[in-house]
Amino acid sequence: xxxxxxxxxxxxxxxxxxxxxxxxxxxxxxxxxxxxxxxxxxxxxxxxxxxxxxxxxxxxxxxxxxxxxxxxxxxxxxxxxxxxxxxxxxxxxxxxxxxxxxxxxxxxxxxxxxxxxxxxxxxxxxxxxxxxxxxxxxxxxxxxxxxxxxxxxxxxxxxxxxxxxxxxxxxxxxxxxxxxxxxxxxxxxxxxxxxxxxxxxxxxxxxxxxxxxxxxxxxxxxxxxxxxxxxxxxxxxxxxxxxxxxxxxxxxxxxxxxxxxxxxxxxxxxxxxxxxxxxxxxxxxxxxxxxxxxxxxxxxxxxxxxxxxxxxxxxxxxxxxxxxxxxxxxxxxxxxxxxxxxxxxxxxxxxxxxxxxxxxxxxxxxxxxxxxxxxxxxxxxxxxxxxxxxxxxxxxxxxxxxxxxxxxxxxxxxxxxxxxxxxxxxxxxxxxxxxxxxxxxxxxxxxxxxxxxxxxxxxxxxxxxxxxxxxxxxxxxxxxxxxxxxxxxxxxxxxxxxxxxxxxxxxxxxxxxxxxxxxxxxxxxxxxxxxxxxxxxxxxxxxxxxxxxxxxxxxxxxxxxxxxxxxxxxxxxxxxxxxxxxxxxxxxxxxxxxxxx
Numbered sequence: 001x002x003x004x005x006x007x008x009x010x011x012x013x014x015x016x017x018x019x020x021x022x023x024x025x026x027x028x029x030x031x032x033x034x035x036x037x038x039x040x041x042x043x044x045x046x047x048x049x050x051x052x053x054x055x056x057x058x059x060x061x062x063x064x065x066x067x068x069x070x071x072x073x074x075x076x077x078x079x080x081x082x083x084x085x086x087x088x089x090x091x092x093x094x095x096x097x098x099x100x101x102x103x104x105x106x107x108x109x110x111x112x113x114x115x116x117x118x119x120x121x122x123x124x125x126x127x128x129x130x131x132x133x134x135x136x137x138x139x140x141x142x143x144x145x146x147x148x149x150x151x152x153x154x155x156x157x158x159x160x161x162x163x164x165x166x167x168x169x170x171x172x173x174x175x176x177x178x179x180x181x182x183x184x185x186x187x188x189x190x191x192x193x194x195x196x197x198x199x200x201x202x203x204x205x206x207x208x209x210x211x212x213x214x215x216x217x218x219x220x221x222x223x224x225x226x227x228x229x230x231x232x233x234x235x236x237x238x239x240x241x242x243x244x245x246x247x248x249x250x251x252x253x254x255x256x257x258x259x260x261x262x263x264x265x266x267x268x269x270x271x272x273x274x275x276x277x278x279x280x281x282x283x284x285x286x287x288x289x290x291x292x293x294x295x296x297x298x299x300x301x302x303x304x305x306x307x308x309x310x311x312x313x314x315x316x317x318x319x320x321x322x323x324x325x326x327x328x329x330x331x332x333x334x335x336x337x338x339x340x341x342x343x344x345x346x347x348x349x350x351x352x353x354x355x356x357x358x359x360x361x362x363x364x365x366x367x368x369x370x371x372x373x374x375x376x377x378x379x380x381x382x383x384x385x386x387x388x389x390x391x392x393x394x395x396x397x398x399x400x401x402x403x404x405x406x407x408x409x410x411x412x413x414x415x416x417x418x419x420x421x422x423x424x425x426x427x428x429x430x431x432x433x434x435x436x437x438x439x440x441x442x443x444x445x446x447x448x449x450x451x452x453x454x455x456x457x458x459x460x461x462x463x464x465x466x467x468x469x470x471x472x473x474x475x476x477x478x479x480x481x482x483x484x485x486x487x488x489x490x491x492x493x494x495x496x497x498x499x500x501x502x503x504x505x506x507x508x509x510x511x512x513x514x515x516x517x518x519x520x521x522x523x524x525x526x527x528x529x530x531x532x533x534x535x536x537x538x539x540x541x542x543x544x545x546x547x548x549x550x551x552x553x554x555x556x557x558x559x560x561x562x563x564x565x566x567x568x569x570x571x572x573x574x575x576x577x578x579x580x581x582x583x584x585x586x587x588x589x590x591x592x593x594x595x596x597x
Contacts, residue, residue: 046573051591068252329512
């Protein structure tokens with residue numbers, strides 16, 4: 001039960017496929033409204049198949065993606081969703097959590113918070129834990145992970161405001177100190193962490209409390225700048241505390257896993273798991289042929305697979321959203337923070353709002369995604385029931401309002417060619433970047449361009465085509481000056497705190513939009529005042545309104561994730577990662593040596 005537990009069921013949304021898109025259409029009555037934020041799922045959340053489980057067997061797991069994996073199998077360095085699906089099976093975090101996303105003391109470690117004293121005491125629940133290579137796990141491995149992420153030479157994306165909130169971290173990061181003063185080792189199995197301020201999300205899975213561990217006995221002897229190239233990160237020598245370890249790798253294509261005999265919850269019930277990248281264009285035929293036991297299914301191909309007889313389907317509300325965002329600055333590596341450019345082409349929030357109103361997300365969700373996707377009013381998705389605001393104004397499809405906003409703001413067609421100019425009369429041409437996924441997605445992106453043109457905006461696809469996902473994110477993270485706006489997607493985990501995605505120091509803040517007002521609201525969400533539930537709700541409402549008004553990002557689609565489960569899998573549910581999960585991969589049993597076809 002780890003921070004990323006739901007990821008491997010929801011990451012199908014990262015590779016979600018789209019059917020050819022027609023006209024602009026109208027929002028369907030079947031589309032969920034804010035008064036009913038979570039629609040009824042098409043399928044049940046769990047399935048049980050008949051048959052007596054065999055001993056062992058090989059589970060075949062499809063990673064549905066249009067692109068190969070990068071092969072960085074380490075929690076602290078992985079930033080790609082495909083890599084993370086594999087990493088989640090060989091590594092683990094210290095804490096478990098309940099159905100409300102709150103940390104419990106039932107995992108590898110327990111935590112005790114002292115809000116007034118501004119400390120968290122983390123204690124391993126056993127002295128007998130071991131890594132997959134048989135070496136003991138101690139609190140030094142937890143401390144080592146904190147120090148690694150805080151190291152000035154660290155190459156990953158995890159170093160952010162949560163780590164900077166640890167006393168002495170910034171001095172350590174800058175090289176002024178050789179250790180982190182706020183990390184107080186108590187003994188070989190417990191540590192007390194001193195924080196500058198206590199944050200409510202420390203109590204949540206994936207929140208503000210460090211949760212990673214690293215085998216110090218391995219990585220302490222490798223320069224941190226060389227970790228990404230190490231055979232312990234990219235090869236079969238990876239060492240973790242998850243249920244599996246790597247037996248073999250076909251670069252970019254597949255990984256074969258075998259049980260970690262030292263896993264603290266016991267040996268896997270299957271002998272092997274083969275995790276293989278499968279194109280969204282071919283996954284339906286592959287599942288029909290019985291080539292995979294578990295596969296996330298493309299929403300746009302629902303009609304092609306809904307009647308398959310060799311599998312059952314389970315549904316869950318996908319913990320992710322698709323979005324369009326605007327390039328408004330850069331990440332300054334020397335300062336370690338995002339810098340907003342007030343003169344960026346897309347700096348006018350009215351222009352950004354007009355673009356948001358020009359898109360009919362509900363129509364595409366209903367007709368293209370067979371009702372499995374829909375528009376939403378907030379980047380805080382409805383599954384965060386405690387802080388989601390169903391009454392927040394969204395960007396419903398309204399091309400006339402988009403035109404009015406543009407007219408009033410001074411973006412007018414001054415030369416009669418049907419396309420608007422800038423306020424000063426100069427040509428307004430906007431470059432739009434998007435990821436390559438499949439033919440249907442290409443059609444949707446083209447439909448976006450048509451919708452933009454309908455309101456008089458000359459928005460062209462950057463380079464004239466979509467970009468392979470790894471190249472897309474490489475250019476976005478590098479702040480390519482030729483990209484003005486872009487369409488991406490987030491798997492959002494369990495902590496809705498916006499600091500990690502939109503904070504001043506967040507490397508994932510791809511828009512590079514920061515402001516004193518936004519920083520103030522994020523600060524309130526992370527303050528001790530927000531431990532009061534009513535105040536927490538109030539602060540999140542302020543954040544949702546602020547994001548809507550500034551429109552530096554807006555959500556396009558949220559919805560349902562459908563997973564195909566071959567009938568030789570005894571039992572599976574969609575609650576993987578929560579306290580009631582009964583179908584983590586290591587728990588799955590098979591009732592036949594071969595998949596049903």
